[in-house]
Amino acid sequence: MSIQLLTILIVGASFALYIAIALWARAGSTQEFYVAGGDVHPIANGMATAADWMSAASFISMAGLISFMGYDGGVYLMGWTGGYVLLALCLAPYLRKFGKFTVPDFIGDRYYSQVARTVAVVCAIFVSFTYVAGQMRGVGVVFSRFLEVDILTGVIIGMGVVFFYAVLGGMKGITYTQVAQYCVLIFAYLVPAVFISIMITGNPIPQLGMGDTLADGSGTYLLDKLDGLSQELGFTAYTSGTKSKIDVFFITAALMVGTAGLPHVIVRFFTVPKVRDARKSAGWALLFIALLYTTAPSIAAFARVNMINTINGPEGQGIAREQAPSWINNWEKTGLISWEDKNDDGRMYYAGDERNEMTIDRDIMVMANPEIANLPAWVIALVAAGGIAAALSTSAGLLLVISTSVSHDLLKRNLMPDITDRQELRYARGAAAVAVVIAGYLGVNPPGFVAQVVAFAFGLAAASFFPAIILGIFSRRMNKEGAISGMLSGVTFTAAYIVYFKFVNPGANVPENWLWGISPEGIGTLGMLLNFVVALAVSRFTPDAPEEIQAMVESIRFPKGSGEAQAH
């Protein structure tokens, strides 16, 4: 059976499964649409959160990025997992006890202010759209490579599926579909990793294989071999990076805090029945995420060794172009890999200096890995299904945040307080439908800066939501003046820094010009600190939060008496 037919079968089967689940878990009320009725088991919620969180970027791009960055790639590994500790310890239980539907709900109520609510809604919608455009693009790329349809058709199929179960099922449909999607994506990620780990090191556990000796009988450790190869070819050693220590520190912190401030992640903790479950489900979520995130660096190292060896050959002299393995030809067609014979010897050569003749897109490392390692066709098909599952699950979660922000935070809580539950549900479905179409459009015609705005999304979440929520829980007296001025100064500072270096003057985006050597990716950390300082300072000179708000803060600090998530 051809790879293409196998891919259609496996991807088609996974779609049928998602749609069947959506039909079974149809939402009947806003309660079910927004928070799945609030009775999701913590383990199921953990899986759903993990699938929600791990996007096309985690599945398709991350291992590739690490493969090219070596030690520096640790910023993503620590940054995108460490945030869950903050979530579990500082946010999730308290927000669950607070018992509303959305992050703007909390900000608006806690700071007794429609201005604060509106700032939060705008940030939530912006962050979510930034993200979802990238996901739709991911679906399109997978479809175009493996099913050989054009990107437009791929995006439309993806939109159709998400539309069906997100609009119909709301949070309830999304949650149970995400559980299935987690299983598909983690299986698709682990199978090739295990195969390749056995091939390269003889160790079936990729996490251990990475630190094991090579299976060629030389007794050399894989990472030592990789360090040596990298340095011979003019790269820095794999286990030491090129970024400055302060930048690595700030980027990691921005990603951690950003993760804990992302609305589509936070809202997942409103779907469990109890405060106790909110804590536990953060733990399960991280466990399920860790399974992929500790496999990724192994895949990165294996893929790097494999790639260098197949291009430069066992003697390191380069492989003649006509003898190149078929994966190079396959991916050359997509334009993601290219070869320029600089020294006219007819041989390919990959290096970190002027000897280099290859241009290789980082994104192909995971998708091409099974081909590079000569794995059976069904593994390649499985990876395609996994990539699509990762993209769909994240898009659905984001679309839900967008539709909730519109129907609940903007209409119900702001502009049209008198609408009934049924009307609100209709608006929520309508908003989800519009959001799918916009996301699809952005996926087909990506603004040139999708990659850049992802840094924006994290920086913004870190500099806006995180301090406002933390202060709202841990400082009883924090008032609206402090919170609003904090959010505005944090966001303005972060946005200005990123916009300057990414859009206004991209030529100046070099370490010498950065403030204290902090790149735009890491500046959200400084924005967050600024938010905290401003909020605390302003609140000292303005009246304390009113008595009833302080009483509310006291009441979210212990679990007893948490009801279902309430609309009012």
Added chain:
Amino acid sequence: MSFEDRTLAKAYWRENIRLLLSLLLIWFIVSFGFGILWVEELNSIRLGGFKLGFWFSQQGAIYSFVVLIFVYVVKMNRLDRKYNVHED
């Protein structure tokens, strides 16, 4: 108010904050400490094929995070029961 009196509420919150800060300290040390600030020093120690600092930044910190959350869950449940503020 679910607490019998305000001093109990204060004591519960103080214990909660102490637990929180000690777990966050570990969180900081395993990631920012071992994985970033002291990575070169730790890299002189080897764990099989791994340099220790590199291992922390790519795997060790993540394992620690998972353990930290489950420790928090267990300890908080115990604390809730001690002050009788747990859910039924």
